[in-house]
Amino acid sequence: MELLERLVTLFAENGYLAVFIALLLCGAGAPLPEDITLVAGGVITGLGYGNVHVMFGVGMAGVLVGDAGMFLLGHHYGARIRQWRLVARVLTPERYAKVQEKFERYGNRLMFIARFLPGMRTAVFITAGSTHRVSFLRFFLLDGSAALISVPIWVYLGYFGANNHEWLAMWIRRGQNGLWLFGGLVVLVVLLLWWRHRRRVACETGPR
Template sequence: MPPSAELPGFLHTVAPILDRWGYLAIGGIIVVESFGVPAPGQTIMAAASVYAGYGRMNIWAVAAICFVTAVIGDNIGYWIGLRGGRKIVNRWGKYILVTPARLAKAEQFFARRGNRIIVIARFIDGLRQLNGVIAGITRMPWKTFLLYNAIGAALWVGFWCTLAYQLGANLGPIMGRIHQYQWPVIGVLVLAVTTYVILHVRHIRRRRARTAAEIRQAEEQAGQPGPTEAKEQTQA
């Protein structure tokens, strides 16, 4: 088992916390990050997964804790946004580096992308911390938020835990590359999701139009008299 000093790059910064508090540190940091507090949630998850790769932690426990606490934290953020909303953020946000300008920018991005942004929000710095708060402020239905948020958390945890667990000490340079190109990749993902949604909606509309046309045709045919009925009506 390697000492914490051998953790790659910036992952080494969370090693003392992880060494002392273990799984509790993972859950606590991810919870607070998920409702808006700037904290190294993604970093400590990656570091814990590297530890798991060397046998110092259990990867399944790491992944489960990360997923559950991410969902819990986002739902706390949703409640904050729903109950206090912008007033709380404007008054207290400066103490956790959430300025009104940063919130407004995140809201605009959120409004343009709709519900689907919840799925990929965890991969975007800034939105990862604020997506629950913004969903609450915009009064997104809680069940809708919970579903999309759980999907996003599962993808986020699955991606980083698997990557860090498998790559270990090589993760630092790779994460640097990912952060360098995150916006082009996110743009491609958003474009792909948007294209899929548009095509899917068009397909549904066309299918509904065909069904409506078939119903109208059937009703028209049902309203017309058959050959026997027409003959009887003529004789009468």
């Protein structure tokens, strides 16, 4: 909670712009948890330093612009971007291999799943852009759909828990576990639908 308190102080003094910039840094792979940043944005609105609905919009904008920036950098510079010093710290050879394995397993659906994979999100988006595995529009729709789930949860959690730190800390832990569970359920549903589609196609194109 120490980081949360620091962010609350920073955001209360500097407003929406500070939240937006912090989320851009999250998207760029800075060691700053996106969920805690969004919660802090919600907390300051609960303390009267802003409007929670505006903060939700700022949160969505910061998350999507940050993610899109990483995707477009990868798309523009291709494999060369992995040679950049700052990118190399985020996208290590081991992490790149892990992302490639997940692409082979989940395909473009990984763009949605990545929002629920802390520590992997930036690497996934850079890799997706550099390998041209997915169009920007498809990436934006998948990432945006996932953000519409995670962003309001954290922002409004911070808003409702602004004056009760113990309650807030408890629900942050539950929210983190819940999002992991939700992400896992989404993956299972997607895989089930994909398997049923493949089975139906196989039946339709099989020997008659």
